[in-house]
Amino acid sequence: DADGPLAGKRILVTAGPTVEPIDPVRYIANRSSGKQGYAIAAALRNLGADVILVTGPTHEHIPAGIETSRVDTAREMMTASQSALPVDCAIFCAAVADYRPAIETTHKIKKERGGLTDLPLTENPDILKSIAQLKDGRPQLVVGFAAETDDVLGHAEAKMKRKGCDWIVANDVSPGASCAMGGSRNTVILITDQGDETWPEMSKDDVARGLAERIAKTLSKPKIV
Numbered sequence: 001d002a003d004g005p006l007a008g009k010r011i012l013v014t015a016g017p018t019v020e021p022i023d024p025v026r027y028i029a030n031r032s033s034g035k036q037g038y039a040i041a042a043a044l045r046n047l048g049a050d051v052i053l054v055t056g057p058t059h060e061h062i063p064a065g066i067e068t069s070r071v072d073t074a075r076e077m078m079t080a081s082q083s084a085l086p087v088d089c090a091i092f093c094a095a096v097a098d099y100r101p102a103i104e105t106t107h108k109i110k111k112e113r114g115g116l117t118d119l120p121l122t123e124n125p126d127i128l129k130s131i132a133q134l135k136d137g138r139p140q141l142v143v144g145f146a147a148e149t150d151d152v153l154g155h156a157e158a159k160m161k162r163k164g165c166d167w168i169v170a171n172d173v174s175p176g177a178s179c180a181m182g183g184s185r186n187t188v189i190l191i192t193d194q195g196d197e198t199w200p201e202m203s204k205d206d207v208a209r210g211l212a213e214r215i216a217k218t219l220s221k222p223k224i225v
């Protein structure tokens with residue numbers, strides 16, 4: 001919608017898991033479905049934003065009218081996110097693997113040759129942190145996600161400080177919580193500089209619409225210089 005409240009705003013959304021190869025046939029991955037990130041990308045587009053979606057492998061359909069970059073690894077997600085800059089707002093919904101195998105082999109690891117009993121890991125770059133802490137060209141609004149299993153609010157507030165983002169959308173992913181990864185519903189706590197709000201359980205599409213509206217309100221406020 002070219003007349004929507006986000007018309008003319010460029011917004012980066014990362015979504016889905018990253019997959020980190022061990023050898024040509026094996027990888028490390030996680031349970032992220034990409035549903036929440038794709039829903040956010042679509043909701044922002046519906047309000048008129050130019051959305052750039054950087055996505056790990058998922059089974060979700062790419063929403064129409066959204067520039068999409070498909071990646072596998074965290075390092076590829078980092079490069080694709082950086083090349084999307086400058087943006088007015090960046091939302092980091094992806095479940096990025098914290099670690100990747102330190103050595104990637106180009107041949108299949110064979111059990112007969114000693115196999116795979118040890119897997120040395122090395123840390124992946126933190127995409128959210130690096131973009132939130134940019135000195136030049138930082139997006140006006142940087143939003144991170146926090147999937148936690150205990151002390152959701154405490155961990156999320158600490159994460160916001162550590163990463164340097166403006167908002168955190170926190171959710172409880174402990175088994176039995178209403179938003180188990182892969183499901184279509186979510187219960188979130190939105191933490192902003194105004195404090196924290198617990199939203200009632202709702203569909204991921206409704207969470208996305210709610211966030212998109214908040215983002216539209218925030219970006220339309222005149223910048224204080």
Ligand code: C5P
Nearest residue numbers: 092093094096124125126127128144145
């Ligand atoms: O530290 P943790 O992984 O829990 O932080 C989650 C937030 O940071 C999410 O917004 C996620 O997309 C982002 N993140 C990232 N790059 C990483 C790790 C996390 O952008 N390497």
